[in-house]
Amino acid sequence: MTRFLFILIIFILLIFEGTVAQVFTAGWWDLHLTMVPRFVVVMLIFAALFLGRVQGLFLGLVFGLFYDIIYGSVVGIYGFSMALIGYFAGLVFRIFQQNIFLIWFTVLVALVAFEFMVYGLMTLIKFTTMDVHMFVFDKLIPTLVLNMIFALLVSYPARSILLQLKNEEEK
Amino acid sequence: MPSFFSNRRLIVLLVSTIVMVVVVGITLKERPQPTWGEQFIRDTFGFFQSIAYKPARQVAGFFETINEWRTLYSENQRLKANLQENAKLMARIRELELENESLKRMLDVKSNLRDYQLIAAEVISRSPDRWYQQVTINRGAKHGVKANMAVITTEGLIGRVKSVSQFTSQVELLSDVNRVSHISAIVQGNENIFGVIEGYDLERGALLFQKIPKDAPLEEGQTVVTSGLGGIYPRGLYIGQIVEVVPDQYDLTQSALVEPAANLYHLDYVFVVEQSSLPPVEIPGPDEDKEGTEG
Numbered sequence: 001m002t003r004f005l006f007i008l009i010i011f012i013l014l015i016f017e018g019t020v021a022q023v024f025t026a027g028w029w030d031l032h033l034t035m036v037p038r039f040v041v042v043m044l045i046f047a048a049l050f051l052g053r054v055q056g057l058f059l060g061l062v063f064g065l066f067y068d069i070i071y072g073s074v075v076g077i078y079g080f081s082m083a084l085i086g087y088f089a090g091l092v093f094r095i096f097q098q099n100i101f102l103i104w105f106t107v108l109v110a111l112v113a114f115e116f117m118v119y120g121l122m123t124l125i126k127f128t129t130m131d132v133h134m135f136v137f138d139k140l141i142p143t144l145v146l147n148m149i150f151a152l153l154v155s156y157p158a159r160s161i162l163l164q165l166k167n168e169e170e171k
Numbered sequence: 172m173p174s175f176f177s178n179r180r181l182i183v184l185l186v187s188t189i190v191m192v193v194v195v196g197i198t199l200k201e202r203p204q205p206t207w208g209e210q211f212i213r214d215t216f217g218f219f220q221s222i223a224y225k226p227a228r229q230v231a232g233f234f235e236t237i238n239e240w241r242t243l244y245s246e247n248q249r250l251k252a253n254l255q256e257n258a259k260l261m262a263r264i265r266e267l268e269l270e271n272e273s274l275k276r277m278l279d280v281k282s283n284l285r286d287y288q289l290i291a292a293e294v295i296s297r298s299p300d301r302w303y304q305q306v307t308i309n310r311g312a313k314h315g316v317k318a319n320m321a322v323i324t325t326e327g328l329i330g331r332v333k334s335v336s337q338f339t340s341q342v343e344l345l346s347d348v349n350r351v352s353h354i355s356a357i358v359q360g361n362e363n364i365f366g367v368i369e370g371y372d373l374e375r376g377a378l379l380f381q382k383i384p385k386d387a388p389l390e391e392g393q394t395v396v397t398s399g400l401g402g403i404y405p406r407g408l409y410i411g412q413i414v415e416v417v418p419d420q421y422d423l424t425q426s427a428l429v430e431p432a433a434n435l436y437h438l439d440y441v442f443v444v445e446q447s448s449l450p451p452v453e454i455p456g457p458d459e460d461k462e463g464t465e466g
Contacts (some may be wrong), residue, residue: 022224
């Protein structure tokens with residue numbers, strides 16, 4: 001039941017990113033910066049931290065493929081990136097689970113790694129011509145600010161849901 | 172802590188990297204008709220997206236309305252002045268239209284590049300990462316939308332239909348750097364100034380209007396519209412205004428930066444342009460990637 005609830009939350013966030021979040025992003029209000037909502041990725045990192053690397057890997061793969069199909073046209077970029085991020089976030093779960101500051105730090109590092117990976121893949125297939133300087137200052141930093149605020153807001157509820165989920169699994 | 176790269180994991184990582192490269196390679200090309208699985212997922216999500224997007228837009232619209240109250244008076248004055256001008260113009264347009272009609276009948280012109288019908292559609296989501304500059308609209312193959320149709324708002328051209336599902340379709344915006352379909356355009360009022368819109372300048376937020384003949388008199392503020400050549404877009408769709416004229420790399424042609432008239436971030440209602448009067452023609456694309464495209 002908790003598992004169903006958690007997956008439903010991620011689905012809702014996936015829809016939220018492309019619809020409601022778009023109305024309130026910088027572009028709608030004529031600002032130059034780009035804030036990319038990565039709420040699904042943040043939740044995925046949380047899930048991987050608490051549930052381990054295998055679940056992180058599969059959740060990342062599934063939701064990455066959904067992301068590819070709904071919001072993109074090339075299948076595989078987000079599927080691969082999110083699966084990898086889920087896996088590596090899951091690798092550190094035994095150490096960092098106890099301390100909330102370490103969790104936030106992991107989320108930050110994982111987000112930076114994720115953004116750079118997607119940027120690299122997009123550059124590789126020539127879907128963007130943005131240079132690194134512009135990417136970091138106009139896109140990466142505003143994105144990190146937005147998503148870290150989100151991570152701070154949801155960290156306690158997400159933790160309680162995930163701990164409950166973990167307890168149910170262990171029974 | 173488990174080691175990062177034990178032998179088995181390294182092999183799994185390598186295999187999955189290869190799988191990713193293969194899948195990306197297969198799906199990289201233009202796919203006007205995605206597989207049924209993708210269509211199903213897009214349509215299902217489209218249903219929920221359309222539920223979520225509308226109220227959010229209305230809330231945002233409410234805040235904008237408050238913002239607009241401040242400029243209401245001066246805007247009203249300006250609009251009133253415009254209105255009188257408009258009435259005069261309308262009369263003149265009607266006169267010219269009639270004249271045009273009769274002249275065409277005399278010349279026996281059958282097809283008209285300017286003729287098109289509009290399919291009204293609503294934007295239901297936008298790709299949140301700005302790598303893909305695309306939006307999803309709530310009209311698909313069932314409503315008569317086909318790939319490569321032009322999409323406009325009341326302000327001007329915004330892009331083209333990239334891939335069509337049954338009930339939704341994805342629209343590639345003008346600001347997409349990867350846009351493969353180049354737009355043949357002219358400067359309005361002077362048929363000799365023609366060129367191709369073939370890119371987007373990220374830093375300036377303007378379209379690159381290139382391959383314009385070297386001696387053409389380009390100026391800032393000139394209006395750029397589609398030419399109708401090339402078969403994808405009908406003639407006379409408003410693209411934008413020239414904001415800067417830049418010398419070309421090899422000095423053989425001219426280039427200009429064109430600012431799109433439509434606000435590409437502020438999209439709610441759009442129109443898909445259905446070009447009805449032209450017989451379907453197969454147009455070879457700019458490169459081999461487009462071979463799968465059906466005109």
